[in-house]
Amino acid sequence: CIGLSSQLKLLTPERAGPEAQSLHDSGVKLLSAALESPHCKLEKLELWECELTEGCCGALASALSSNSSHLRELNLRCNPLHDSGVKLLSAALESPHCKLEKLELMQCKLTEGCCGALASALSSNSSHLRELHLSQSPA
Secondary structure, three states: OHHHHHHHHHOOOOEEOHHHOOOHHHHHHHHHHHHOOOOOOOOEEEOOOOOOOHHHHHHHHHHHHOOOOOOOEEEOOOOOOHHHHHHHHHHHHOOOOOOOOEEEOOOOOOOHHHHHHHHHHHOOOOOOOOEEEOOOOOO
């Protein structure tokens, strides 16, 4: 993951996908730091089934809120983020610097407990979010 983080700082890929499936929280924290680099032009990140928890959501939220982030699509499907993780991500969606347009949170062990934070983010004037996928969650 440290190598991937360094590469993302130097390269300008538009997409990172399923090959990143065993990142876990520690890897996503490193990746999030790279996303904050002005040299990273990544627009789409697919992190489904990476065994991520709410433990990496603070770092992801920081990256999404960064002035230099170009991320427009984030797929976190099938990771046990729980309500606490989604609340952190929701706060980032309200940042005027967050450019995220599509967020996939299917099968993330969510309940109605995160709906207030998501609703607040969606109604924010600064939110760019156009698609939110929550299927197969009680929420």
